Amino acid sequence: MEDSVRFELLGPLRAYRGRQELELGPARQQAVLATLLLAANHAVPASEIVDQVWGDEPPANGANVVQKYIAGLRRVLEPDRLPRAAGQLLTLTPAGYQLSVAPGGSDLDVFTAHVGEARRLRALGCRAEATAELRTGLGLWRSEPLAGLTGGYFDATRAQLAGDRAAALEEWAELELEQGREQALLPELSRLIAEYPRRQRLRAVHLLALYRTGRQADALTSYQQALQLVGGRPSPELEAAYRQILQNDRPPPAPVVDAEPVLTHYWPEPASAPLGWKGWTLKVAAGLLPSATMGIAAAPLIGGLAIRRRSWKLGLAALGYLVSSIVFFTIADKRVDTEDFVLIDAVAMTGLLLSTVLAGLQAAWLVPARTTGTAQPRVMVDLNSAPEQVLRTLPGIPPMHAVLIIAERNARGPFRSLEDAVARGMFPSPVPRQIADVVLVIPVQDAPKEERR
Incomplete structure (x- = not known):
């Protein structure tokens, strides 16, 4: 909507209504807004706001001070609200103050959504699409998040958000490497390594990018630098990258894009073999069994084949043969010497004969089990x-x-x-x-x- 308010936290705190930037007031008032934004759509007690904004130096009457800043924020965020009218965007609930933010109403929300979509696409194998999502999400970062707000709570929040950004950068770098773009990736990787020197997953990508561009000595130097920073305890990703670099029996692997597997083994399915006299004997016996038992064996025989072959179609056929037998023998037990019932009896007999013949033909076709006759590698x-x-x-x-x-x-x-x-x-x-x-x-x-x- 044109008059909806959106917020930016991935840099200095900002708020916009449409294209107009809002004046958020003094630093403490902005800190109260940031606290509510980080818990968007959830109530925050006034005491918790005091702890997070003022830390170890709370004001003498913290609840009243918070109320004053809330009133100032309402004037900024809801300028058309009538005096003493209940707020729509910033409300007071029994559990505390709550700031309502629509989905995608903050750049942090949008960033999180892009990262989540990128991970979903990567799991599906859509590397190019996942890379684009991460680039878009990372492009929302303007500078240090919540820049200018001081205090232990905001320092911890910044550290957590920086970790989220670093994780997204690691996934982006891995995707670029998987798509064979290590040469173009190296300058940005070098900058990121300087920004996040202890991120071992990022360092592992850096090692492999150096290695695959023929800079094996530089890759080993980077590994030694990483070991010094982490106290000699490499992560599994970093150790795996290092072990690959130590393979001196072949040159660094060239990028492979959409390559087909080149080293495979084909195991053909066995082709159909002649039945032999045992096979023909079994086939004839299966075909005659329904007729020899006046249709009684049709349903069990086809039902057994249905279970063995896990075929619901054969299961339906077995059910049909069972119903045909039940109908015939029920009518046969209640014969009445009238013209109507003689006709019904004839129809039942015909149905039983047809089902018996069909069951015999079906059993003869399916028994013994046969292979496909064509080799499927x-x-x-x-x-x-x-x-x-x-x-x-x-x-x-x-x-x-x-x-x-x-x-x-x-x-x-x-x-x-x-x-x-x-x-x-x-x-x-x-x-x-x-x-x-x-x-x-x-x-x-x-x-x-x-x-x-």
């Missing part, structure tokens, strides 16, 4: 030979985890089995279905350590 990737570019394309394996798999394989040798990969911490137990369906382990002949190097 199933693509599997060998964990011992697949390069990082291929592992990154597999479902359930994030890019940084692909790095860890390669590092583990080079450091401790090939995997002996999928269970061995689980024991070495590569996958959870049990292995998720989406991974087990595409990954296999072809054991490598034991070789001396010198050869493995």
